[in-house]
Amino acid sequence: MLINKPPGIRPSEITPESVFRNRRQLLRAAGLGGAGLLLGTGCSAEESEASGALKSLDVVKGSSFSTDEPMTDYEDITSYNNFYEFGLDKSDPARLSGDFKPRPWSVEIAGEAAKTGVFDLDDIIGPHPIEERIYRLRCVEAWSMVVPWNGIPLGDIIKRFEPTSRAKYVAFETVVRPSEMPGQRRGVLDFPYVEGLTMAEAMHPLTLLAVGLYGRELPNQNGAPLRLVVPWKYGFKSIKSIVKISFTETEPPTTWSLSAPREYGFYANVNPEVDHPRWSQAKERAIGGGVFSPKKPTLMFNGYAEQVASLYEGLDLRKNF
Ligand SMILES: Nc1nc2c(c(=O)[nH]1)N[C@H]1C(S)=C(S)[C@@H](COP(=O)(O)O)O[C@H]1N2
Numbered sequence: 411m412l413i414n415k416p417p418g419i420r421p422s423e424i425t426p427e428s429v430f431r432n433r434r435q436l437l438r439a440a441g442l443g444g445a446g447l448l449l450g451t452g453c454s455a456e457e458s459e460a461s462g463a464l465k466s467l468d469v470v471k472g473s474s475f476s477t478d479e480p481m482t483d484y485e486d487i488t489s490y491n492n493f494y495e496f497g498l499d500k501s502d503p504a505r506l507s508g509d510f511k512p513r514p515w516s517v518e519i520a521g522e523a524a525k526t527g528v529f530d531l532d533d534i535i536g537p538h539p540i541e542e543r544i545y546r547l548r549c550v551e552a553w554s555m556v557v558p559w560n561g562i563p564l565g566d567i568i569k570r571f572e573p574t575s576r577a578k579y580v581a582f583e584t585v586v587r588p589s590e591m592p593g594q595r596r597g598v599l600d601f602p603y604v605e606g607l608t609m610a611e612a613m614h615p616l617t618l619l620a621v622g623l624y625g626r627e628l629p630n631q632n633g634a635p636l637r638l639v640v641p642w643k644y645g646f647k648s649i650k651s652i653v654k655i656s657f658t659e660t661e662p663p664t665t666w667s668l669s670a671p672r673e674y675g676f677y678a679n680v681n682p683e684v685d686h687p688r689w690s691q692a693k694e695r696a697i698g699g700g701v702f703s704p705k706k707p708t709l710m711f712n713g714y715a716e717q718v719a720s721l722y723e724g725l726d727l728r729k730n731f
């Protein structure tokens with residue numbers, strides 16, 4: 411059932427945008443797996459009206475860390491989100507983040523480092539090339555996406571602030587702006603949203619500070635202007651709209667382990683062998699894949715075991731979930 415199209419020609423060049431879009435919706439409604447399968451995966455940011463206002467980025471492609479799995483469509487990545495600051499539904503972040511202002515933006519660097527203070531976002535990312543990293547995102551809710559993130563390895567940025575030998579962990583904090591974030595007005599979680607990594611996890615070359623996706627700045631719903639992407643961990647570790655990064659000696663608190671300690675731990679490595687107390691983690695559903703597409707088995711460390719398993723040698727991954 412695969413329809414071949416001449417190589418290098420994008421569906422948008424064959425079909426006017428509106429027809430292409432309607433056809434995708436029809437295919438999806440018919441459960442035929444969506445554009446990814448039938449029309450190739452060429453749906454880039456340029457083809458979406460939604461990305462119109464977002465600045466395009468100068469991106470270095472071809473990372474050896476990228477997966478070669480087909481990418482999820484831009485539209486799916488930017489309309490099916492978890493961002494509780496904007497509400498609980500997957501559609502809330504895209505619908506309700508229009509008032510959020512990701513610029514100007516500053517980030518506080520604090521704790522066990524030689525250089526601390528409040529820095530403008532441009533000073534934090536400025537000197538670094540922005541890479542494209544095509545990573546899987548696996549949510550603990552058993553769905554997954556493949557996203558062409560644009561960002562800078564977190565370790566490259568951390569080094570510039572010269573953490574001391576006492577820095578064993580890195581803590582992250584999301585902005586608190588109830589006037590622009592309707593979910594914060596309703597207190598669905600204890601805000602600010604906080605997350606943390608061990609220093610070794612933060613310095614791992616796979617760990618990315620993302621500033622964009624599909625070659626454009628991050629949409630608000632995906633964590634503009636700066637969010638973490640830790641591809642071997644459940645999606646909730648990948649904290650959005652970061653305003654503070656601190657180096658600490660002790661394990662920092664994390665939002666989900668604070669709110670449900672029985673269900674979420676500090677490590678949160680993707681592990682198909684350890685079920686969530688209320689559902690299995692063995693399989694996952696690809697977002698945008700259509701309602702009849704079969705679930706795929708989830709891989710240990712979300713497929714990045716070769717690169718990261720050594721970080722956890724000697725650690726009981728059942729206890730340290
Ligand atoms: N500040 C903040 N960061 C967050 C969340 C959130 O609710 N608030 N949700 C997390 C969860 S559960 C997931 S699965 C990912 C989703 O990222 P995406 O919407 O870009 O796909 O963001 C994570 N980062």
Ligand SMILES: [Mo]
Binds near residue numbers: 549550551644646
């Ligand atoms: Mo998630």
